Each structure stands twice: as structure tokens, then as C-alpha cells.
Amino acid sequence: MTLDTKKNVFVKLGEFLAQFSENNTVKNRAVLHNDRFFDAFVDLIHLSQSHNGWYTPEQVYFSIQSWAEALTEENLTQWLSPYDLDKNKSKNVALILAGNIPLVGFHDFLSVLITGNTVLIKTSSNDQHLLPFLAKYIIAVEPEFANKINFVAGKLENFDAVIATGSNNTARYFEYYFKDKPSIIRKSRNSIAVLTGNETKEQLTALGEDIFRYFGLGCRNVSKLFVPKDYSFVAFFEAIFEYKDVIYYEKYANNYDYNKAVFLMSNFKLLDNEFLTLKEDISHASPISSVFYEKYEDIEALKNKLELESEQIQCIVSDGVIENSTYFGKTQKPALWNYADNVDTISFLITT
Structure with missing residues (x-):
């Protein structure tokens, strides 16, 4: 797949997500595969709280809308333009995801796929349904992604690099377990x-x-x-x-x-x-x-x-008193280029 093809898939995903909001969920007939996915996603949103008591519809809708706003052609182009993605040699990248907030691991998922790699995903027990649903939508838009997305229930095997997110305690375990692999290990912040x-x-x-x-x-x-x-x-x-x-x-x-x-x-x-x-x-x-x-x-x-x-x-x-600070009310809507822990995920993926 070309970069333009991959970007277009995620733009289509953004258009799909844009239909869903807490007070105004409206089906857009121009959106791809709505007959198959729209009603099912509404049901999943309202079932999310039964899977994780903190995932109220209000919070899930907020996360969905945040990603809908991020996944535009303009944002994806601005994010990726500084990188030479042709340098990347396709690899298998394992993701160990957190589950504290809805779709918290989506940026890593997006980063691995947009750089042309294959993703092996170990979801958190607290968030096992939203990302797999979106992965099915992506594959419906572009079937070639079927060979690029793998959800792993058991032991992670046959991977070349890993991105793992957890607490300070689990980070020590990750650092030891993955000491022989290129890795990004995220701790509590x-x-x-x-x-x-x-x-x-x-x-x-x-x-x-x-x-x-x-x-x-x-x-x-x-x-x-x-x-x-x-x-x-x-x-x-x-x-x-x-x-x-x-x-x-x-x-x-x-x-x-x-x-x-x-x-x-x-x-x-x-x-x-x-x-x-x-x-x-x-x-x-x-x-x-x-x-x-x-x-x-x-x-x-x-x-x-x-x-x-x-x-x-x-x-x-702050109100600018601290250099490079985030403005009030904006912490939960980071741009695609605002990396967790200030670690450039794309650079890691294309140079590893």
C-alpha cells in the first residue's frame, strides 16, 4: 500500500467516527460501510460501560469525537510530512496497551500501520472491544490491512519491536522481559x-x-x-x-x-x-x-x-507562563504530533 492509500483509509475512519456524538448521532449515507457498522457501533458504545464501569457513553463519545477531529487529510499530512517513511523496513511491532481511558492505545496502533508495519496487539482487559471494532472497519475499507493487524490473546511471539504502556511496576517487568528488543516502555506520568x-x-x-x-x-x-x-x-x-x-x-x-x-x-x-x-x-x-x-x-x-x-x-x-505548555481545557485533545512521554513514535518505528 502507498502512503496515500493508508492515509485515505484513516480519513475514511475519521469520517465514520464523526457521525457519533453524545447529543447528535446521525447516519451519513455517504460514509463507507455504514450499513454494516453504524448500528453495531452505537450498540458497542452503549455496552462499553458494562465492559468497563468507567467507560460511560459520555466518555466514549468524547474519545470518538477527538479521534474524528484528528483523522483528517490535513492533520495526517502535517504529522507525517517531516519523516522519510521510505526508510522503513516492514517489521512486526507488538503493542501492549493500557485501558485506563477509551482508545488510549489508538495512536500507537495508527503509528505502526501508517509506517507500513504489521501490528500485534495485546489489549488491556479493561478495553477489549473498541479497538478491535475499529480494526474491522479499517479492514472493510482496505482489505490489505487484514494481514497487517493481529490481536493476540496469549503470549506475544515473532515480533521485532515493542511499545508497552503500564505502571512504574509493570515497566520494570517490561524492561527486563523485552531487554533484547527495541522498545518504547511507558511508565506512570x-x-x-x-x-x-x-x-x-x-x-x-x-x-x-x-x-x-x-x-x-x-x-x-x-x-x-x-x-x-x-x-x-x-x-x-x-x-x-x-x-x-x-x-x-x-x-x-x-x-x-x-x-x-x-x-x-x-x-x-x-x-x-x-x-x-x-x-x-x-x-x-x-x-x-x-x-x-x-x-x-x-x-x-x-x-x-x-x-x-x-x-x-x-x-x-498554563496561560503561557511555562514554555511549550498546553492551554486550559486542551489536555485531552492532543494533536497527532504530540507524542506520549515526548518520545517520537514515528522516528522509533522507521529507524528501528
């Missing part, structure tokens, strides 16, 4: 926000999206705030009030009650608005329904600190 106290209500409300989307389960969710020494959280709590309905979701509410109780029994001082707790803590990784915060006095000193801690951080949200 968290995202942070740096506030100055001059943020508008609109910016702080958008920050709520970075905190609450996917219930805070993603590495791109903000789990830590850095604030000035004399910062008042009143404006922050007022701005995120529109996310209050998150507490009506039972799994989130259970985490809120449990984590709040643990904090209080440990005599930690908390700020609390009845659906989110704020705790002063130097760690970047906060539990579900809680965000940690840390005070700073000098922004340049904070920049140096964050540089030293860069391997723990997925992305930084």
Missing part, C-alpha cells in the same frame, strides 16, 4: 497546571475539563496544581462548580468518599467542595476525586524544579 492567580473564570472552568474528563484516570488529566504562596482557591472552586454532577456517578462518588475519609483520618488539612478535595502535597499523582497542590514563590525556581521532574510529567497546563 501525571499532568500539572501552573496558576498565577490572574486566570479568568473561563480559563479555570476549562481547567475543570482537564481535571474531570475521563474521571481523572488519564495521564493527561491534571492531578496537581502549582499556585502562588498567597493563592486563594475561591475563584477556582466557583469556576469548576459546573462539573458538580460528576459526584452522581457511583464509582466516582465511592472514590470521593473513600479518599476523603482516608485523608481526614490521617488528619490532613483539606479544601473540599463536596465533589473534589484539594490537598497540599509534593506528589504529582493524586487519587481519583482529589487534586494535590503545591505553593511556589518564584516562577523561575519553579521552572527549574519542573525541568528536573520532567520524567514524571506528561503535560503542563
